[in-house]
Each structure stands twice: as structure tokens, then as C-alpha cells.
Amino acid sequence: MSRWARMGGMMLGLVFLLAPMAGWPAAVPAPGGPVLTLPQLTEMALQFSPDVKASQSEVKFAKEQKNEVHGYRWPQFDTTALGGVVPNAHLPVQTTAGEPLLQRDPKDKLHGVNVFGHLDFTLIQPLYAFGKIAYREGAAAKNVKVKEEAVVAKQGEIIMQVSQAYYGLILANQGKDAVKEARSYLSDTKERINRLIVVRSTNVKETDKYRLAAYEGAIEKSGAEAEEGAKTAYIALKALTNYPPNQDFQVPTDLPNPSAAPGTLDTQIQTALELRPEFKQLKEGLVARQLLVDAATADRLPSLFLAVVGQLAGAPGRKWNPDPYINDWFNDNGALPMVGAKWHFDFGILKAKVNQAKAELEQLQYQERTALMGIPVQVAKDYGDVQTNYKASVGLEKAYVNARRWLVTTFSNFDMGLGKLDDIWQAFERYGVFRGDYLMSLYQYNLAMAQLDKDTGAYRRKLPAETKTAPQPAVKPVSLKTSK
Numbered sequence: 001m002s003r004w005a006r007m008g009g010m011m012l013g014l015v016f017l018l019a020p021m022a023g024w025p026a027a028v029p030a031p032g033g034p035v036l037t038l039p040q041l042t043e044m045a046l047q048f049s050p051d052v053k054a055s056q057s058e059v060k061f062a063k064e065q066k067n068e069v070h071g072y073r074w075p076q077f078d079t080t081a082l083g084g085v086v087p088n089a090h091l092p093v094q095t096t097a098g099e100p101l102l103q104r105d106p107k108d109k110l111h112g113v114n115v116f117g118h119l120d121f122t123l124i125q126p127l128y129a130f131g132k133i134a135y136r137e138g139a140a141a142k143n144v145k146v147k148e149e150a151v152v153a154k155q156g157e158i159i160m161q162v163s164q165a166y167y168g169l170i171l172a173n174q175g176k177d178a179v180k181e182a183r184s185y186l187s188d189t190k191e192r193i194n195r196l197i198v199v200r201s202t203n204v205k206e207t208d209k210y211r212l213a214a215y216e217g218a219i220e221k222s223g224a225e226a227e228e229g230a231k232t233a234y235i236a237l238k239a240l241t242n243y244p245p246n247q248d249f250q251v252p253t254d255l256p257n258p259s260a261a262p263g264t265l266d267t268q269i270q271t272a273l274e275l276r277p278e279f280k281q282l283k284e285g286l287v288a289r290q291l292l293v294d295a296a297t298a299d300r301l302p303s304l305f306l307a308v309v310g311q312l313a314g315a316p317g318r319k320w321n322p323d324p325y326i327n328d329w330f331n332d333n334g335a336l337p338m339v340g341a342k343w344h345f346d347f348g349i350l351k352a353k354v355n356q357a358k359a360e361l362e363q364l365q366y367q368e369r370t371a372l373m374g375i376p377v378q379v380a381k382d383y384g385d386v387q388t389n390y391k392a393s394v395g396l397e398k399a400y401v402n403a404r405r406w407l408v409t410t411f412s413n414f415d416m417g418l419g420k421l422d423d424i425w426q427a428f429e430r431y432g433v434f435r436g437d438y439l440m441s442l443y444q445y446n447l448a449m450a451q452l453d454k455d456t457g458a459y460r461r462k463l464p465a466e467t468k469t470a471p472q473p474a475v476k477p478v479s480l481k482t483s484k
Contacts, residue, residue, distance in 0.1 A: 033247060033249040034250065035249070035250045035252060036251060041237060041240075042159050042163075042464075043464045044241035045158050045161075046158055046464060047464075048240075048241060048242040049154070049155075051154050051158065052155055055151040058150065059151060061147075062140070062143045065143065066137060066140035066141055066143070066144055068140075069136045069137045070137050072126065072133045073126060073133055074125075075124065076124050077122070078121065078124075079121040080119070080120045081117070081118070082117070082118045083115065083117045084116060085115055086113065086317070086318065086330045087110055087317075088113065088318060089317070089328075091321060113317065114315055114318070115317075116313065116318075117313065117315075118330065119311065119313065121312075123307065123309075127304040127305055128304040129298070129303040130301040130302070130303070131294060132298045132299060135291045135298060136291070138287075138291045139288040139292045140288075142285070142287050142288035142291065143284075143288055145284040146284045146285050146288070150281065152457075153277040153281075155459075155460075156460075157454075159453075159459055161240060162237065163447065164447065165233045165237045166233075166237065166251060167255060168232075169237065169251050170251055170253070171439060171443045172227075172229035172230035172233055173251070174255070174439060175222065175439075176223070176227060176230055179226060190209075190212055193421075197209070205421075208425075211425060255442040256446055257442075258390045258393045258442065258445045260387070260390055261383055261386040261449075268452065272375050272376075272457060274457070275458060275460055276455070276456060277457060277460070279371055279375060282364060282367060282371055283368070286361070286368060289357065292360070293358050293361055295357075296356075299353070301343075302342060302343035303341065304339070304340070305341070305342065306337070306338075306339055306340075307338050307340055308338075310334055310336065311332065312333045313328075313329060313330055313331055313332050315331045319331075378455050382451050382452040382456075383452060386452055389444045389445035396437050396441055399438070400431060400434035403434045403435075410424050411424055
């Protein structure tokens with residue numbers, strides 16, 4: 001891209017060089033469609049992006065995981081229903097006073113069969129779990145925050161992609177316009193050189209025709225590169241925004257003017273520590289991992305619960321026995337509330353799970369330290385790039401403006417017979433270099449600003465309202481030692 005930007009600047013220099021000789025042509029008509037700015041294109045891209053929507057789906061999944069954990073606070077009802085055949089049975093009778101009861105249908109005899117139905121049910125309401133539920137619910141809530149920050153990070157990537165295509169399209173269009181304008185004047189220049197050669201003017205040489213031909217070849221090459229660069233950037237913007245294929249749009253004709261980097265390096269680093277989604281993910285993840293460590297530790301303690309246990313069974317061929325010491329599994333019903341405790345013991349499994357959770361927490365802690373070291377370095381580089389390209393664009397603007405004056409002066413001297421065409425070529429080439437470097441410095445400046453916004457997280461302040469995920473203030477975790 002730098003090659004055609006540089007050549008585009010050289011062609012603009014040629015335009016200014018030949019301006020005294022001919023009138024400027026009419027402006028090249030712009031393609032149809034509305035002029036869309038970077039914020040408009042960014043909003044369209046964020047609303048369409050499948051990557052952003054995929055990240056938002058992960059947020060929904062994380063919320064349902066939290067709802068799942070929260071559901072363990074409420075009663076759980078289990079039931080089992082069975083059916084089949086069973087031997088008939090009658091109540092025992094006493095034939096003689098003082099004698100034992102006579103079993104008319106002993107278990108080792110079959111006296112006909114009939115159907116039966118049996119239903120067992122258990123209703124359990126947790127009462128106190130020493131944090132097993134609460135810790136995991138807190139960790140799941142933090143995981144939701146992690147996934148929300150992942151959405152913001154993905155939005156930052158989309159914004160950067162749109163910025164690269166947007167500024168690249170403007171730069172390519174400027175190169176295309178320069179080439180178009182230069183072509184119209186090359187023909188006039190060729191005629192002037194040929195005319196001066198015919199009259200044997202000492203101000204031109206035969207080699208000037210070859211030099212001009214070389215510029216014509218360079219123009220064709222630059223024009224082709226600019227055209228392809230503009231097509232690629234335009235297609236990229238359409239793909240990123242899902243713009244209708246049968247409709248067109250335009251972008252502004254000039255790259256935005258530069259300004260000094262906002263704030264100081266220290267304020268930019270502080271902004272990154274406060275707003276950058278990756279860093280906020282780490283902070284939320286650290287809290288979640290600590291809660292999981294606490295949950296794994298709480299698994300060593302019992303869980304208290306309230307339960308209602310009962311059964312409902314019936315068999316037409318069996319008589320119901322009212323004896324409270326006899327329970328007929330095939331023909332009886334009843335329910336009993338009770339309280340209970342469930343306590344799991346093992347010889348190393350729970351300890352290993354606690355240590356696993358602690359290891360994962362330790363990993364995140366080291367990642368946080370790495371981020372604390374790396375983020376300032378990255379922000380400092382971005383900040384330096386903004387400052388460098390800002391100063392470069394200011395200096396190069398002065399350079400190419402004065403190079404243009406140089407061109408005009410040398411051309412005037414040439415017309416008055418006080419200069420040579422070599423002086424014009426030299427001034428033209430310097431103007432082309434300065435103009436091309438100026439355009440490239442503007443392009444790099446705007447990309448550097450976009451990169452600085454991305455790496456500090458400042459872009460989240462400018463997200464469209466419907467896609468904006470506001471940063472949450474840091475909250476000290478509430479003690480969960482006496483919760484479920």
C-alpha cells in the first residue's frame with residue numbers, strides 16, 4: 001500500500017507541476033450511494049457481526065449455567081413408578097382362641113396372582129450446605145461477567161477491522177484520484193516536450209521523452225494497484241457490515257486530520273487497566289476461581305436438608321394390613337417428613353479437587369501479573385506510534401506544501417528560460433515523495449489511534465447504545481461462609 005500511496009503523491013505532484021500550463025479538468029464524479037462515516041460503518045458491523053453474536057450466545061449460556069446452580073437452592077422431587085403382577089394375599093385369621101394366627105396365603109405358596117402398582121417419591125429441600133451452592137453460584141455470576149467482557153473484546157476486534165478497511169479505502173481513493181488527474185496532464189506534457197524538441201530547444205533533451213514514458217508506466221502500475229486496493233477495501237467493508245450487494249456507498253474523500261495523542265501515557269495506561277476487557281476478564285476470573293476453591297473446600301462439610309419421603313401402592317388381590325409393624329410394599333401408602341444430613345468422606349479425592357482449584361487460581365494470578373507487565377508496554381508502543389505519526393504528518397505536510405512551491409517556482413523559471421527541465425523533474429520527484437509519505441503518515445496515524453483505543457479499551461465508551469457493555473465497578477466479594 002505504501003508504494004501506490006507514494007506514487008499517488010508523485011502523481012499529485014505532477015498535477016501541480018503542470019497546473020500553470022492547462023486548466024484543471026472537472027472533478028471526477030463520485031460513485032453513487034450515501035456517504036458513510038466510520039461510526040456509521042462501525043455500528044452496522046457490530047450489529048451484523050456473527051462473531052459478536054456468537055460471543056453474546058456464550059453470555060446466554062453462562063447465564064443459564066448460573067441459573068442451573070441457583071436451582072439447587074429449591075426443592076427437588078424424585079419419583080419412581082413400577083407395575084406388574086403379584087400373588088394374592090389375605091389377612092391371617094385365628095381359628096382357636098389363644099392359638100397363633102393362621103396364615104391363609106403363606107409366602108411359599110401361590111394362591112393366584114393379580115396386578116399391582118407402586119410409586120415411590122422423595123422431596124428434598126436443602127437447608128444448609130456450608131457454601132456449596134452459594135460459592136458456585138457466585139463463581140457462575142463472575143463467569144457471566146467474563147463472557148460479557150469477551151463480547152466487548154470481540155467488538156474491539158471488529159472495530160479495528162472496520163477501521164483498517166475504512167482508512168485503506170480512503171487512502172486508495174486518494175491514490176486513484178491522483179492517478180486520474182495526472183493522466184490528463186501527461187498527454188499535454190508529452191506534446192510540450194515534443195514541440196520543444198522539434199524546435200531544438202536547449203531546455204529539453206531527447207532523454208526527457210524516455211523519462212516521461214517511465215512516469216507513464218509508473219502511473220499505470222500505480223493506478224492498477226490503487227484500483228485493486230480500493231476494490232479490496234470496499235468489498236471488506238461490505239462484508240463486515242452486510243451491506244446489500246445491489247447497493248453502493250461512499251466514504252469521505254480525505255483522511256481525518258491528525259491531532260496529538262489525548263492525555264498522557266500514564267492516563268492511557270490507567271485507562272487500559274480500568275477498561276480493557278481482557279484485563280477485566282482476568283479480574284473477574286480471579287474472583288470466580290477463588291470462589292471455586294472455597295466451594296471445593298466446602299464439599300468436605302455435610303449438607304443439611306428437609307425431606308418428605310413416601311409411597312403409594314395398590315394391588316386388588318391383596319388385603320390392606322393395618323399393623324404398623326408390617327409394611328406391604330405392594331399395597332400400602334403414606335408419607336413422612338424428616339430432616340437429614342448428607343456427608344461424603346473419601347481418602348484423597350476431595351483433597352485433590354481442592355488442590356486442582358487452587359492450581360487454576362494460581363495460574364490466573366500469574367496471568368494477571370503478566371498482563372500488568374505487558375499492558376503498559378503495549379500501550380506505550382501504541383501511544384508512541386500515535387505521537388510519531390502525528391509529528392511526521394505535521395512535518396511532511398509542511399514539506400510537501402513547500403515542495404509544491406518549489407515545483408511552481410522551477411516551472412516558472414523554465415517558462416522564462418531561466419531553468420532546465422532537470423530542475424523540474426527533481427522538484428517533482430521530491431514533491432511526489434513528500435506527498436506520498438504525508439498520505440501514508442495520515443493513514444498510519446489514524447490506524448495508530450484506532451489501535452490505541454483498542455488496546456486501552458477506550459473504544460467501549462463510544463460503542464452504540466444497543467451494543468454497549470458498560471464496565472462494572474469493582475465490588476469486594478461478600479463473605480459466603482454462612483450461606484448455602
